Amino acid sequence: MNAQRSARAAVAAALVFCTGCAASPRPSPPAPVAADAAAARRAVVALLDHGAAAWNRGDLAGFVSDYAFDATFVTRDSVIHGRPAIQARYAPRFAPGGVRDSLYFQDIEVDVLAPYALNAIAYYVLQRGDSVTARGPTSLVMRRVGGRWFIVHDHSS
Structure with a gap:
């Protein structure tokens, strides 16, 4: 009887001890410092401004150059899927005589996911003269490659 109690106590002690030995989950990566978040936001604003400027001057190749292949x-x-298909989707708007209102972005929010990845949420606005012809949300996942940010996923509606 004492042997059984001793065995049970040993098993219980081992279980308690081993739960402390279990692999602990990996710690969350540290949050980016404010300077990194600010730099990421500046990069996103610059990329969106570049795309809007290309759109507004009728430069389809320049507009889609911010998309990853x-x-x-x-x-x-x-x-x-793919930059060539995205370019083909927009091509009719850039054809001579095609209707293409002015583009700009507003209410830009940036969430740094990693040093090489971020998510941006904004509103795109298409405007003709003083009239807004379209406005909607866009969510952009971006990846940094060789020091340059590219859009890898664009969900716009």
Whole structure:
């Protein structure tokens, strides 16, 4: 009987001890310092300004140059894979005589996910004269490659 109690006590002690030995979850990565977040926001604003400027001057190649070659673009009714397909989707608006209102972005929010990845949320606005012709949310996942940010996923509606 004492042997059984001793064995049970040993097993209980081992279980208590081993739960402390279990692998602990990896700690969360440290939050980016404010300077990194500020730099990321400046980079996103510059990228969106670059895209809007290219759009507004009718430069389709310049507009899509901010997309990664393997980017995905999601709209309310389609999923488009790859920069060439994204360019083909926009091509009719850039054709001579095509209608293309002025583009700008507002209410830009940036969330740094890693030193090489971020998510940006904003509103795109298309305007003709003083009239807003379209406005909607856009969510952009971006990846830094070789010091340059690229859009890898664009969900706009």
